[in-house]
Amino acid sequence: MYAYEALLTKLTLARREYVSQVRAGKQRSSYSPETAGDHFALAWVSAVHGKIHALVPRSEKDLALAQHSSGHDLVTVEAQDKALIEQYLSGREIGKARKQRDFELDLNAQIGGLLAGQRVELNPGLATGGGPQLQLASA
Secondary structure, three states: OOOHHHHHHHHHHHHHHHHHHHHOOOOOOOHHHHHHHHHHHHHHHHHHHHHHHOOOOOOOOOOOOOOOOOOHHHHHHHHHHHHHHHHHHOOOOOOOOOOOOOOOOOOOHHHHHHHHHHHHOOOOOOEEEOOOOOEOOOO
């Protein structure tokens, strides 16, 4: 939970800085600064999401080693997430939207978000009482 809260703080700061750069004219965008910031944030989250999943063990062998690695808690949370989503959606019917809008993302904001997200460093945390945790490296 600590890693997600810390990442949210980092994302909020990075988005705020990107929006201020768009307002100042340092970053080009044909969208409003807030919309460009949203596009930046989507790409940032995508880049960091990939880094988080790189720390999570995937194979059976990795799952056996997870008891001693930093990814065990993430595997458990991810499994619970999927089960809760399936349970929630089981009683619902999902139809098609009446009208689908064309949606384009700001390419400059996307590239900026991906680059900023790639600069975030995630490291396996030290095990403390409750088990292993993720830590964020200072960037």
